[in-house]
Amino acid sequence: MPEILEVEMFRRSASLVIGRTVKSVTATDRIVVPEPAAVRMLVGRRITDVTRRGKMMTIHAGPARDPLAIDVHFGMSGRIIVDGSSPIDELAYGASDDTKWIRFALRFASGEMLLSDPRRFARVQPSSAWAGLGPDAFEVGKREFIDRVGARRAPLKAVLLDQSVLAGLGNMLVDEILLRAGLDPRRLVNTVSPTELGNVHAVMRRVLPELARKGGSHAGRLSAELRFAGAACPVDAHPMDRCVVGGRTTIFCPRHQH
DNA sequence: GATGCTGTTCTGGG
DNA sequence: GCCCAGAACAGCAT
Structure with missing residues (x-):
């Protein structure tokens, strides 16, 4: 959790x-x-x-x-x-x-x-002195974020979940960030432009303090009650899809996440 | 009783 | 080497 x-x-x-x-x-x-x-x-x-x-x-x-x-x-x-x-x-x-x-x-x-x-x-x-962990999601700068995430080829969501790329994000936060960034979690990260990755970074830097204030990972727009196929997207009310990306259940909006 | 899970790690295979 | 799917870990909720 x-x-x-x-x-x-x-x-x-x-x-x-x-x-x-x-x-x-x-x-x-x-x-x-x-x-x-x-x-x-x-x-x-x-x-x-x-x-x-x-x-x-x-x-x-x-x-x-x-x-x-x-x-x-x-x-x-x-x-x-x-x-x-x-x-x-x-x-x-x-x-x-x-x-x-x-x-x-x-x-x-x-x-x-x-x-x-x-x-x-x-x-x-x-302690293993944090060996193998990427930079902390609260601290990482835009340049480093784009360089590290963009260097991979896996689906965008799988890369954001990889703690050796970036340390801190889990299943709920990644779905929340991609919902707000309007990006398809299944997209191979090498097809995502630096500008789009920069936007993901900006959304992440905004979402983390916001949800911290609201009480945690569960407090986003994509709340637990909306984590099923057919739920109304909190952004545009289109029915959301469910799939598996990087081995994890993924909820996304097929209309506005591309 | 079966299924799924806010995480990580390992194995086997492409 | 990269990446993925599946299993394993274990308990509880649905």
């Missing part, structure tokens, strides 16, 4: 523990935390920062002469709970407050940070 907007909310929550010293680490789930010994090295260290690139959140801990960084990826159903509250109460595709979904926990002298993940697609592991 979490795309870049949700992960940014998680990062803000997690940053509440900056300055605290880790008292204990609970990491019993070998799927979510495949290297528990490495993650337990956090014990006794002070949290110095919590950063994010795309959908990856990184927890940084001291000391300065021997720092440790741990990557947290939330998968489909992961979310964070800090000192008893989460920025997102209700996740699509399963997440209750049931404590049996807690896969990872940091406890401090005061308070705690929990990772809840029913489906266990989340991962907590020593």
Whole structure:
């Protein structure tokens, strides 16, 4: 479920523990935390920062002469709970407050940070320094965006979903951006002009802060209730089509997306 | 009971 | 090497 907007909310929550010293680490789930010994090295260290690139959140801990960084990826159903509250109460595709979904926990002298993940697609592991991730969707400039996306040949949507090209966009956000940009998600990206790609970049830079304000990836014009074939396009009311692009269910308007 | 899913990774094949 | 489809991961909602 979490795309870049949700992960940014998680990062803000997690940053509440900056300055605290880790008292204990609970990491019993070998799927979510495949290297528990490495993650337990956090014990006794002070949290110095919590950063994010795309959908990856990184927890940084001291000391300065021997720092440790741990990557947290939330998968489909992961979310964070800090000192008893989460920025997102209700996740699509399963997440209750049931404590049996807690896969990872940091406890401090005061308070705690929990990772809840029913489906266990989340991962907590020593940081790989964001190797393999493209530039963050919030930060990437127009020139770099056009160069990176335009260098590929796959369908436009598949390229925008590729985290090594651009980090952060998921299925919902890509459909929303292409709906607003008026581009067909199936179009091979090498047939999309630099001007059109520049427009995609402009739409993305506008949509991300807007949806962040409205509460997340689900808050766009292409809301969950419209994600079926035949729904009225929010732009021109023409019945929308459904197909699969890049392995993901895709909703688009055949009239205004070309 | 069957299907699908706001994500990623791997495999086999063109 | 690039790209794709499909499967796998696992639980829940419809």
